[in-house]
Amino acid sequence: MKSKWDIVNLGKYISQQSIRNRGLENIEVYSVTNSSGFTKSTDYFNKEVFSKNLSNYKLVTREQFAYNPSRINVGSIACLFDANFALVSPLYVIFEVDKDNLFPEYLLRYLKSNYGNVQIRNNTQGSVRDSLKYEGLEKIQIPLPPLDDQIRIAAVLTRAEKLIAKRKESIKALDELLKSTFLEMFGDPVRNEKGWDKKEFDSVVKDFRNGQSPVSTGNIKGKVYTLSAITGGIFKGNEYKISTFESINDNSIVKNDDFLICRGNGNINLVGRSVVVRDISDKIIFPDTMICANIDITKINKKFIELMWKLSFVRKQIENFSRTTNGTYKINQQSLKSIIIIVPPVNLQNQFAAIVEKVEVLKAKYTQSLTDLENLYGSLSQRAFKGELDLSKVPLEKENQVIELYDEGMAAATMTSELSASKK
Structure with missing residues (x-):
């Protein structure tokens, strides 16, 4: 990348750390995720997945970095800000920065930016799975503004991140509103205190269809959905790729109102995720x-x-039915057919659907707002690392209100009134 700042090798400003928990200190075990950074392993996996013997686990101290060498290319790197100590897997790479020349929050945002990701991918190694060793990390090139400007850039990007987080919270609140409305109208499906009919999923399905995957030897090009189109809670019709097929089966073409279900994934939380397909006019394969x-x-x-x-x-049934092979969890069609659901009268279901439609209008608006904010963040990030942002008015010690396109207070106020209206 071209930048007005000096471009330097990261290795000059970092040092690797590898302190083991030989003293068997009672310190929380963390994982590093691409979305939440340092996360307690018991929270992330909902169970204890780490070794009972923690003596070989690595110690991370405040403002040190940790990353999974095989997942840093998807953003699994973080700096420890919210705890004094953490234990991580022996597979992780730990390092700290020269704080006289490099601001940790600035470096973190660069490594998670598009520019940083290109540098990471250019320095990974591995014949089966790409991995970034510490020696590769040292070769990464970064733009290095004066330390004060690094702090200002981090403040600008933090401000944008907080707005994005607030919008995500608004969307999550809408989802929670629908769940609470469902429970209010239909009760807890487990206890089924309202005595609705309980039936197998198969009884409300006309038919099931299997998908079709691309082949490298094919000579017919076609659009095929990626799992991200259906695993994010809403249908994302633009999440597809162009691939090749030997032939295209009409049964694998997605139609409006299809109920698409994720059959397999390395993350059990994504297995069985589903959406109803809406508003497609193109010929796309699942x-x-x-x-x-x-x-x-x-x-x-x-x-x-x-x-x-x-x-x-339903989620508990899906996870109970899921089977794992080579690290991939799968659920088959027969298991899906046997999932137990409650079936209240259709007219009551339709009343609930009318509420859903109102909330979906708000959710679409908030989702577009989130997209706009994320695009804004990308633009700010790009300009910051190229040295194109005017930082002269950004206070050094605190975040400045540098983004005037969105007002934080507006989100909470509008949210309250709109949520109330959606339930009427």
């Missing part, structure tokens, strides 16, 4: 990592089943 259910709308409302599918009542 892969064999998905299963499609054609819902019988005379028996169940699609918005009703889509929401119920997200409840722990």
Whole structure:
């Protein structure tokens, strides 16, 4: 990249750390995720997945960095800001920075930026799975502004990140509103205190269809959805790639109102995730990592089943049915058919669906706002690292209100009134 700042090798400003927990100190074990940074392993995995013997685990202290060498290319790197100590897997790489010349929060944002990701990928090694060793990390080139400007850049980007986080919270609040409305109208599906019919999922499905995956030897090009199109809670119709097929099976073409279900993933939390397909006009294929259910709308409302599918009542069944092979969790069609659901009268389901439609209008607006904020963050980040931001008015000791496109107070105020209106 071209920048007005000096471009330097990161290795000059960092040093590797590898202190083991030989004293068996009672310190929390953490994982590093691409979305949340340092996260307690018991919270992330909902169970204890680490070794009972922690003597070989690595110690991280405040403002030190840790990353998973095989997942840093998807953003799994973090700096410890919220605790004095943490233990991480022996596989992780730990390092600290020369704080006289490099501000930790500045470096973290650079390494997680598009520019930083290119540098990371250029320095990974591995024939089967790319991995960034410490020697590769040292070769990464970074723009190095004066320390004061690094602090200002971090403040600008932190401000944008907080706005993004608030918008995500607004979207999450809408999801929680729908779940609470569901429970208010239909009760807890596990206890089923309202006595609704309980049936197998198969009884409300006309038919199931399997997907079709691309082949490298094919000569027919086609669009195929990626799992990200259906595992994020809403249908993302633009999440597809161009691939080749030997032939295209009509049954693998996605249709509006199809109920797409994730069949397999390395993360059990994503197995069984589903969405109802909406507003597509293009010819797009779903892969064999998905299963499609054609819902019988005379028996169940699609918005009703889509929401119920997200409840722990169904999630627990999916996870119990899932089987793992070579690190990939899968659920088959037969298991999906046997999942137990509640089936209230369709007219009551339709009333719930009307509420869902109102909330979806708000969610679409908030989602677009989130996209705009993320684009804004990308632009700010790019300009900051190229030295194109005017930092002269950014206070050194505190964040400045540098983004005037969005008002934080607006989110909370509008949210309260709009949520109330959506339930009427």
